[in-house]
Amino acid sequence: MTKKKKKKIKGSKLSSKQLQRELLKFFRYHSKKQFNPRQIIKKLKIENNKDSVQYALDQLVASGSLKVVGEYRYKVDAASLPASDNAKSDRNTYQGKVDMTRKGDAYILVEGLSDDVHVSEKYMNGALHGDTVSIRTWRPRGRKKLEGEVLEVVERAQSAFLGTLQRFSRHAVVVTDSVVPLEIRVATKDLMDAQHDDKVIVAITEWEHSRYKQPVGEITAVLGAAGSHDIEMKSILINNGFDLEFPAAVKEETKHLLTHIPEAEIELRRDIREITTFTIDPDNAKDFDDALSIRYLEDGRLEVGVHIADVSYYVRPGTALDQEAFERSTSVYLVDRVLPMLPEKLSNELCSLRPNEDSLTFSAIFVFDEKDRVVERWFGRTIIHSDRRFTYDEVQDILDAGKGEYAQELKVLNRVAKKLRKQRFRKGSINFETDEVKFRLAEDGTPLEVYVKERKDAHLLIEDFMLLANREVATYIDQKGKDTEIPFVYRVHDEPDPDRVEDLVAFARDMGYNMNIKSPKDVAKAYNALGKAAEKNPALKLLEPIAIRTMAKAIYTTDNIGHYGLGFDNYTHFTSPIRRYSDVLVHRILERNLGEGNFFRVKKDKLELRCKHISSMERNAQTAERESIKYKQVEFMEKHIGDVFAGLVSGIAEFGVFVELIDSRCEGMIPYELMDQPYEVDSSRLSIKGRHNGRVIKRGDQLDVQIVKTDLQRRRIDMALVEDGEVMTSEDSGGNARSNGRQQNRRRSSGNNNRSRSGNGKRKGGGGGRSSRKR
Template structure:
């Protein structure tokens, strides 16, 4: 029974599981499995007397609670990520991550809480020992609520103690409390990188492989079976190389090139044949599906596959035989692929090259690489430039973004931060991976074989209208295209003369586009200006690529009959892998925010060149020269009284009227504060620093006291704030003793010399409420979802992460 058949059946009338089984002529167990699947997906809902109907017919939406507030919750639709806000006494007892049903109230963004669906059986949190009362669990899922989590068993049995990160099983849930039993120690409070582990765990991303997965991985031979070479194209004598980052350990792809007549090229992209080793139904496959993708953060990679596979038998390491799926493409002098084919192959990579080596060669530096490899790389570069030119001509979007790389010491502390720069070597590989992805998509589409496409739909009309209005405010909207195509948008973007403004506008444009996702429905890829696109080139780190490999081997190469339920399977996998991709992105961004803040705690009261990237009523968002984002609040800007002019989208000084700031403007700032807990960075302008930070005299101190403002030293402030559990809070900073701990509401301010001020007036309390709204976000966006009023968030590449394009 397909999903569409089930949906049509329940649209007509509500049925029990037995009724579904009878109507669909399937067993009760099969009917129950269908019901369970589509309940979790949010397509159907249980109503009275164990009957089921569609959520569309019931007028409800299945949502996950994402954030708790004192008077309600923000929730997100499981189906389409639409956000709503719910409130009221009926929501009491709910926690973050609960699955609930809501009914939207028009287009206001508010919704009514209808009913509860499911709570996770386990909770992640930090143990907190209460004197004479045992342990509580401090978890992000109850943050913002008054619910306490009590631990019933003794954590000492698993060597867990105060401050340690654990996983606990829920044994009882009440309106104001939850009881749990601790089961797994995830990280000791003293472990290096414990703060990053906590971010990963709180996002429910698996990072410990189950024992059965590790056992299966260890049982896989680390050399290919010679008997399996039969029926494979043998490329072992060809000049094949890999090109990756210097720190890469898993090699998904290898490339080769040769010249054809008429200035054409034969390019072969070899991709690791992971599907040969990871087969459906195995523990390894189940875990890989659950993870969905590898996660790349500052201090580690959380791999999708165990290292025996990702760095071992699947990785296209040099000078060893490896199985591949190989895509042969003939490319003409205009960058068009005029012939393509796909084969099961076997290769022996002749060299493991780094981007640095390739870039140095292509930039004219002397190279120690063998002459034949140098010649091949130069040929590849010529072919890639032609391919890139063709993509640009067709209108592929080239949108600016910043990606950061942190260099950590042995204790996990950031010593250096740098912007990742994409040079010719990185572009070359990206170009080849894109045409391989396009070629495989076309072959499967032409053969009528269902698969998992990577789709990037046309921008939502409402978001484009909002962006068009925003462009007019920047005086760049005059020639904004009336018909929205990738080529029209890119041409308009190129018409902006001011390079800094162009970069900022391109980032904001990216936020107005739809999110790329996985689906069996081929809607094309707007950003790449391609009708057919999928992810094929990274099966070691992305599960959708592994699914595509199986479709190719089973139905395109193997010519097997396509099963009737393949489309439904691909639909579910598309939704699941899109979710795991979003989860990985959220983790990577959160870790970047954390490491940025940790880095800046060691660089306070330093001067930085910055550029303006966004505005809000309370201040400006800036990007520092090192790529880190910060907030420049108006109350940290001396010399004038500044206000944000929404109509002209600028900040103006109201007293002198001569000072104004526009997007992309450069400004000199001084780092004022960095709060690791909230992952917030504040900066100030030079005059504010001179007047309020550099020199604070005894007379000034006396004057502040007369005005009802008191101050504390660093140690006094820390002791008062962390007296409850100073050791645990010190651990959260990932440093020993903090240099400075700042508060980020207007009730407290610092002179930068280790003194903290707190207003005791009603005006101070009013300021706190205002800034509490400001602090909803975590990190770069600062809680403002609208691109027209918020800062610009970094992305992990133009449409996703790393070389083979998460586009």
């Protein structure tokens, strides 16, 4: 039997049915592109005229195979594309967010699906990290997890990118610093005098140029030669979606803001300028967004006011200033700088509660009885006059000495705060006391010292009163909306994932520590007990970040499920509107609902969308903060190559052992070839075992390590194992059997003993410190 020859179409005039078949094959092959009839005739080299091709296109549109995407331009309808030959299509389409890997493939995070959808690089269709996309999915035969293909980019996560300029004779290309580098073509007239290899910011003007087959953009800022500390910090901000400058419209609006407080505005507010009031902040803070007032009432009860900068008085809905604050959603605190949510005139001047000045505030005022129990609360707009600006260290010195300026007031506030804290932990609050890494920097930003910040009563005092205000504001709205819901911005935290908790318990058991987790309440108690045990056994500190990872992330939402970590049924963020847009929204909604007859309701679905954006930007800010810390840690270790430090095994991989240094919390890796013998990795990744003498090294074990090499670009520290004062090396090129070659270490560092302070901007979330900031 002879095989039927495939009919050639080139130079042929096809029948209507043939033409439709060939067109469909053509569009499916070029699934990302769009064509008009003339282009199709030219591409297929057929003899059919434009009218016959147009008719065939119309038929395919009517059948749902193609879709019209412009005037006489057509594209394949993605829903009509067949799934992989080796897969069963579920014909489902979803919208989700791209989480791209360094290999170019991605996982699409889809709300409502239990698992992320994997999309291989060839099916990304131009989508980038963070983009919102439409996808179709299928389930490969014999596999549980969904695979997918990007059908359309619904919304780009960013249109401006940081990258390195590559200049050519007639054009230039910017290679971006994104997860998967992107090449953006730039015309020579749009270079702004940037030189070859300069770091630049490029704005996309055309995502898919028909001629160049790549995005086209123009340079909007030239940062200069790559490699400086300043440019690296700016790169971290830009790559996480934060603009370095405020738009011109925002700057113009800010110029015209009133710098004095009108008498008419004072008349509308509760005047508490005569009551003792002060702020407590880090020593280099400039944005003082909260203050405390204290006075004894005639009946012997105590009144404490929590006064918050009234940002919503200056930042009005519908303005360019408000829109920009929403887009940023948060200030970003890197090691050596702060990128503010609001222009400096607002954050450091008009809204900052500076001493010896009248300030507009939104207040939560509480009355405590003789047993330090809250018996009354009041919310409303106020005007205050701060008598004193304290730093945390100054307050701690006064509390320790029992004397000094406002010593009596500070002692009383500390007493009440301790009772609030004790009550909170009794009701199930978890102590999230994770170590916060701080730096002492030289004038040029070079790290001179890395140390762990110690949190004392002064920090906790502020934190507990801020937590009280946040809780009570949320409770007020929840109670007022009991019959008819008042849509509100809640800060919620779900219960921990049971499977992850089981993994943590198994891990702890292998380290010789037992945890009781029969119920969610038991989990909270077990986590607090772990924190106390870690104070005595430093190895157990490695369990604390793992315990935190068992938790859901705290987010902003209109769905009030409570805050598990704090043990609160109701919680919000009210206390930091200078640096969090969520708090600005809370102030606006709260103010409209104060008083018996006032019920103000925004549209819940629109408010929820705003909550999602704010949560997303908060995650970006946290990522930027972590990246800046890692960069500065590696930069610090550049000066300590050859030095020996004590560290704890923090992780185990197939290619080496991760070690966190005890003094600085810098983490690096020992490759197996720089250890004393070949090791086998346990399936649990909790330990390794030596092939020669059976030596076992577990997570949490203390080792001595030498700093061998640092790589700032990759944020990496390479270490070698030190035994009896000598460094292990490998002479086995095969990498399997490892020898015991050794070399004498050069010197041993005693670590960081001088604990000089160097804050990096104010960081008060529920009230104080880094850990509470994420509550």
